[in-house]
Amino acid sequence: MTDTDILLTPFSLGNITLASRMVMEPTITSLANDDGSVSRSLMDFVMARAVNRPGLIVLEAAYVHPTGKGYVRQLGIDHDGLLPGLTELVSAVHSHGVPIFTQLMHTGRYALPQALQAQPVAPSATRPRIPRDPPRELTREEIAELVQSYAAAARRARRAGFDGVEIQAGSGYLVSSFLSPYANKRTDRYGGSLENRARFLLEIIDAVRQAVGPEYPVICRFNGDEVMEEGNTYEEVVSISQLAIDHGVTAMNLLMGWHESQKPVVTMEVPQDHWLPLAARLRQAWQVPVIMAYGLHTPALARQALIVGACDLVGWARPMIADPELPRKIRENREEEIRPCVACCAGCFGRVFRGYSLTCSVNPWAGREGEYRTEKPSLIKKVLVAGGGPAGMQAAITAAERGHQVKLLEQAGRLGGQLRLAAIPPYRQRWQSFLTYLEQELPRAGVEVITGAPLTSGALEAEKPDVLIRAVGAIPARLDLPGLDRWPVYPAVEVLEMPELPPGRNWVVIGGGLIGLETAEFLAARGKEVTVLEKEKSLAKDASAFDRAGLVRRVREKARTYTMVSEIRVEWPSLVAIQGDTAITFTPDAIVLAVGMEPNPALNELMLAAQATETFAIGDCLRVADILNAVHQGAEVGNLV
Ligand SMILES: Cc1cc2nc3c(=O)[nH]c(=O)nc-3n(C[C@H](O)[C@H](O)[C@H](O)COP(=O)(O)O)c2cc1C
Ligand code: SF4
Known part of the structure; x- marks a missing residue:
């Protein structure tokens, strides 16, 4: 791309100027320490992305009050003891010239029981449709205390050096459950009419503004569509968001859907440009800068969103998990090297919602950035990989990136294995983008690939590898049914x-x-x-x-x-x-x-007889599992040799 690439143009957000339109959206990682403080692995996760200089980082949701902690190892901002870690994180990000905001959140009725270890609180005792403990209704005194906890957290954010704050007011978490007639059944001044339902949010905005002053950027993260049948209508969304804007928010960051929505919002089934028309309509109504994520997973789509006026800033959550270098690759005109998020949700949402730390199906180092060995090996080894499915390809790439001499043999005429099959059924085609990425990455990393070539004892004798990696996948299980x-x-x-x-x-x-x-x-x-x-x-x-x-x-x-x-x-x-x-x-x-499928026993005996000093079996031929597992095992072995 040239200098006129719209993604690379600067943008003024309140009192700060962003160098580009590329925003890293918040993603809860479950990588903080148990006490909510910044951990080494959270620092590694954020810094792996900050060094590639997105225009802005909005850090993952931090709980503003102990009752608002909802995820295992969630980041906190509810007391001053957390300031040293937050301050260190902010200054590390700033050292790369990247502004960073923090997101203020109370998880409300979505708290995972194992994270909160208490009864969740909510405007009313309306149980969510996802498996969570039933919440109890907040008292008026508790509501007042929570409003002040947002203000205190914002003040703390400013002291830590954050360039702004974002109030999480969507997705079904506490603030949005006040806004919604579905979750809010109160009969006092916080329930009933639209003005009453909006009161909690508006009190928070007022208190935060008072805490940080008129110039400090305050974003409101807000549902453009709740995708909840009994939720707010489009007209109500516009009215409530207008109230938020009137109370002094600097920008709106669009959310789509609640976590308990019955229709798909973030999966492969949803066309990637699905939310553009709604975003464009809301941006017209709002008259403040708009950030938009949701499916803008290619640079082309991101540019389209800006060009059609759907947003002022493009938000990337999962694309930044899948490829921390995304902004750099765009700046350096290396877009074909971007590792694509495929919207599988298996490593990110799928893990964090079950209480595990975040990772990614296509990026095996997401959430454990520190484990990747960057130092070159003292001894360059001859590595032979048998099998060109996701495990074998990833093992070959990682080993070659580390400097080893790698050859990959695939028996079939094409690479891909279970990844190729995964991309065939309806609505699953996005897996193909990851396969294409791996196929292109193999030669870039320096792997010699030979297809239509099964590993034979003769080939093994000729190659004499130091390391032999067996990655021959799975075979279909049989069914013995007479007739x-x-x-x-x-x-x-x-x-x-x-x-x-x-x-x-x-x-x-x-x-x-x-x-x-x-x-x-x-x-x-x-x-x-x-x-x-x-x-x-x-x-x-x-x-x-x-x-x-x-x-x-x-x-x-x-x-x-x-x-x-x-x-x-x-x-x-x-x-x-x-x-x-x-x-x-x-x-x-x-x-x-x-x-079902079962491990492919092919080459087992050959492996046992092989003279290689190191032998490994990885992926489905070891234990049948998903693509995430195959990619991760491949990366681990490639990193080990
Ligand atoms: C693992 C994970 C954690 C998330 N955590 C947050 C969060 O802390 N706050 C928030 O407002 N949105 C959160 N989101 C939603 C994203 O910010 C984003 O809106 C959504 O993933 C859609 O954008 P994308 O298609 O670019 O991923 C999270 C998403 C993922 C995948
Ligand atoms: S796990 Fe799947 S959806 Fe999540 S970031 Fe990785 S590729 Fe994207």
């Missing part, structure tokens, strides 16, 4: 790779886990009548929590699904499924087996 072979039977992974499906309209998929459902959706999209038979009570039990609801809903719309199927038997020409006391009869044209 089943009277139909054409295909493993699910084979079906996904078929350029054209065999004839026959009625297909039965045996196994309703993730692969079974994805294959069912794939078949339905190609005009097949699909039936899924699953022995468990629920479908797609092995899918990530974020994908499961959408996948199950879509498959139920397009296919017939039967759960708790205790037995399947062949009564030719019928297939009979037993569900409780009922026998259900099908006459399929073809059958798909999706009854």
Whole structure:
């Protein structure tokens, strides 16, 4: 890009000037110390991104009051004892010329029980739709105390050197639960009318303004759409946000959806430009600078958002987790080197919401930046990797980046393994961007790649590697069912790779886990009548929590699904499924087996006999798991050798 790249133009935000339009959005990492103070690993996470100079960093949500802690190892800003760590973090970020704001939050009714270890508080005792403890209603005295805790936290932020603060007023956390008629059932001056529901937020803004003065930037992070049927309408959103602006916020940072929204907001299913029209409409209404995240995961989309007037600043949360160097790569015109976030939610949301620290499916060092060995090895080794799936590719890249001499052999004609398959079903194509990234990264890192080349004892003898890494993936599990072979039977992974499906309209998929459902959706999209038979009570039990609801809903719309199927038997020409006391009869044209995957034993013996000084087995050939696991194991082994 040239100097006129809109992403690289400066922008005035209150009394500070940002060098570019690229904002790192807040992401709770669960990397702080247990007492809420800044830890080494949180510092590493932030600094890995600060050195690449985004225009602004908004630090992850920090709890303003002990009752507002909602995540394991969440950052705090609720007492002065936390100031030394915060001050050190701010000055480290400033040393790279990057401004940093902190986000002030009370988790309210979304607190994880293991993090809060007390009953959550909320405007009313309305239990969320996600698994959390039932909250209790706040008293008027407690509300007044909480308002003051925001002011005290803002004062503390200023003392620590933060360039501004952001009030978290969305996503279903405490402030937004006051705003919403769904969560707020109060009958006092904090509930009922729109003005009453907005009172808590407006009191916070007033108190924060008083604490930090008129010039200090105060952003309000606010839902443009709550994606809650019983929540605020668009008109109410505009009215409440206008009140916030009238009370003196410097800018608005858009949020979409609550964590308990029943419709998808952040997954692969949502088109990446989905929220642009709404953002553009709100920006027109607001007359203050607008920051917008949500799906602007490529530089092209980010530019589009700025050009169409959807926002003044582009926010990146997950893209900055996936690639800390994102702003630098844009500045240096190396956009094809960006490691893309694929919106899988497995390593980030999926982990933090379960009480684990953040990581990433595509960036194995996210959340453990300090573990990556940057020093060059004293001995350059000859590394041979057998298998070009995600584990093998990542192992090869990491080992080569460290300076080793690496060769990767893949038996198939193409690289990718389970990653290639993952990108085939409907709504899963974003995995392809990660595969493309890895394929391009291999030669960049200096890996010699040979496809269509199985590892043989002859090849091993010729190569004489110091390190041998076996990454041969998984194979489909079999199902011994007498008579089943009277139909054409295909493993699910084979079906996904078929350029054209065999004839026959009625297909039965045996196994309703993730692969079974994805294959069912794939078949339905190609005009097949699909039936899924699953022995468990629920479908797609092995899918990530974020994908499961959408996948199950879509498959139920397009296919017939039967759960708790205790037995399947062949009564030719019928297939009979037993569900409780009922026998259900099908006459399929073809059958798909999706009854799981198991480690591929290939090359096991070769490994045992190999003369290499170091041998490793990684990824699915060790234990069948997801792409995150494969990538992480690959990186760990590459880092170890
Ligand atoms: C792991 C994780 C933690 C998050 N924590 C926060 C937070 O502390 N405060 C907040 O306002 N939003 C938080 N978000 C939401 C993001 O800031 C952002 O709005 C959302 O991920 C959509 O933007 P993206 O598509 O760029 O990821 C978090 C998102 C993730 C993935
Ligand atoms: S875990 Fe998935 S969604 Fe989260 S940042 Fe990484 S690639 Fe993106």
